Amino acid sequence: MALSPESPSPLPDAPDPFAALLGRVAMGDRLALRAIYDQAAPKLFGLALRITGKRDWAEDVVQESFVSIWHHAGDYRPQLAAPMTWMTTIVRNRALDCLRRANAARLASATPLDDAPEADLEDHHDGPAELAQASEQARALNRCLQRLDQPQREAVVLAYLQDLSHAELAERLRVPLGTIKSWIRRGLEKLRSCLEATT
Amino acid sequence: MNLARHPDLLDRMAAQYALGVLRGGARRRMDQLARQEPAVRAAVARWQTRLAGVAELQTPAVPVEAVWCGIESRLGWKAAPAPAAGEPAHPDGWRHLWRSTTFWRGATAAMAAIAVVAVVGTMGRWPAQRQSPATVVALLQSKQAQAAMLVSWDAAGRALVVRRLDDLPLTDQQVLQLWALPEGGKPQSLGVIGRAREARLPLAALPANVPALAVSVEPPGGSRNPDGPSGPVVFQGALLKTPA
Numbered sequence: 001m002a003l004s005p006e007s008p009s010p011l012p013d014a015p016d017p018f019a020a021l022l023g024r025v026a027m028g029d030r031l032a033l034r035a036i037y038d039q040a041a042p043k044l045f046g047l048a049l050r051i052t053g054k055r056d057w058a059e060d061v062v063q064e065s066f067v068s069i070w071h072h073a074g075d076y077r078p079q080l081a082a083p084m085t086w087m088t089t090i091v092r093n094r095a096l097d098c099l100r101r102a103n104a105a106r107l108a109s110a111t112p113l114d115d116a117p118e119a120d121l122e123d124h125h126d127g128p129a130e131l132a133q134a135s136e137q138a139r140a141l142n143r144c145l146q147r148l149d150q151p152q153r154e155a156v157v158l159a160y161l162q163d164l165s166h167a168e169l170a171e172r173l174r175v176p177l178g179t180i181k182s183w184i185r186r187g188l189e190k191l192r193s194c195l196e197a198t199t
Numbered sequence: 200m201n202l203a204r205h206p207d208l209l210d211r212m213a214a215q216y217a218l219g220v221l222r223g224g225a226r227r228r229m230d231q232l233a234r235q236e237p238a239v240r241a242a243v244a245r246w247q248t249r250l251a252g253v254a255e256l257q258t259p260a261v262p263v264e265a266v267w268c269g270i271e272s273r274l275g276w277k278a279a280p281a282p283a284a285g286e287p288a289h290p291d292g293w294r295h296l297w298r299s300t301t302f303w304r305g306a307t308a309a310m311a312a313i314a315v316v317a318v319v320g321t322m323g324r325w326p327a328q329r330q331s332p333a334t335v336v337a338l339l340q341s342k343q344a345q346a347a348m349l350v351s352w353d354a355a356g357r358a359l360v361v362r363r364l365d366d367l368p369l370t371d372q373q374v375l376q377l378w379a380l381p382e383g384g385k386p387q388s389l390g391v392i393g394r395a396r397e398a399r400l401p402l403a404a405l406p407a408n409v410p411a412l413a414v415s416v417e418p419p420g421g422s423r424n425p426d427g428p429s430g431p432v433v434f435q436g437a438l439l440k441t442p443a
Contacts, residue, residue: 016403020403028374030276032388034267059269130256138253160254164220184218
């Protein structure tokens with residue numbers, strides 16, 4: 001990822017509009033859910049697409065995620081996570097479930113592998129990180145990710161997004177297992193010292 | 200080996216566990232340690248929090264509009280609801296009310312008298328918010344021109360505070376919903392009040408260019424109609440002051 005110009009971060013005390021909307025969703029306000037959708041759907045759909053690699057799967061994931069947001073908005077705790085962090089965590093979990101279901105179905109039916117991703121999964125590693133709507137914590141993480149060597153960063157990000165093991169990463173990135181283990185270990189170590197230094 | 204006594208190793212294992220790269224025996228050992236050792240749980244949670252940001256840094260992509268339709272149908276919102284209150288809902292009801300000038304007469308005078316009292320008394324029910332006084336922004340009236348609802352704005356707590364003054368009977372299938380009536384725009388929901396005498400509706404800011412507020416009777420969960428109330432409008436009033 002190239003070092004991206006920092007977009008202006010929200011004032012620390014500015015209320016997060018998503019927090020107010022989640023409060024209204026918790027009280028059963030349908031228009032508040034629609035407002036969240038209008039503002040956050042591209043961010044959440046982009047994430048679902050990045051993880052699943054297929055538009056129709058990503059669409060399913062976003063729909064399931066909004067059903068979850070509707071039913072669980074009352075469980076959202078602002079002191080634990082920023083609203084966007086909470087919502088993207090839901091989407092990641094749903095997307096990983098979707099991948100697991102797809103894998104299980106493929107194994108069960110022994111259908112030929114059809115996992116040519118429609119979205120170019122490797123596309124974004126060298127582009128600027130998307131900071132729009134990102135929480136303070138995600139911005140801090142981004143600053144530290146920028147300091148990793150590119151292979152380390154790619155391995156860490158891909159492992160997290162797709163829940164890949166060392167062996168799966170090695171296969172996906174076509175590098176020896178030992179190399180992957182070392183990238184991950186060093187990458188995480190650098191992240192830790194960087195995050196601890198800045199917080 | 201007691202991981203809790205080896206902070207560097209603990210942190211390394213917790214990081215890999217939270218990232219998801221561990222499998223097999225290594226993963227099972229961490230599962231077990233996390234159940235037994237609070238220090239391990241804390242280290243894993245710290246890394247989960249740190250890494251969660253990765254999901255926020257991805258490139259956005261605009262979904263097709265059908266995705267929202269799918270959400271509505273999964274939530275069972277597609278079926279048209281029966282009118283919630285005793286009288287039939289007509290979609291443009293709020294518009295008629297808005298045009299009826301007699302509805303507004305007297306509201307402003309009543310406001311001035313009641314505002315002073317209300318600023319003092321509105322909060323109280325929410326201990327955490329007691330410090331922040333709410334400013335009365337509207338007094339809504341019933342169709343019989345009786346004072347029906349006080350609406351205050353809690354700027355510090357970013358919420359509208361509503362207090363019912365009416366005695367409108369509601370069944371357990373009916374709730375009240377508060378609306379902003381923007382000039383020349385669709386009514387905009389400010390939140391579902393429910394059946395309580397008082398309620399707080401979290402809101403980042405009052406919508407701009409809103410001369411009036413209204414309350415409608417709706418089925419539980421609020422109006423099914425994205426363009427405004429689905430049930431009858433029962434209270435209405437001018438927004439006196441638009442706070443910053």
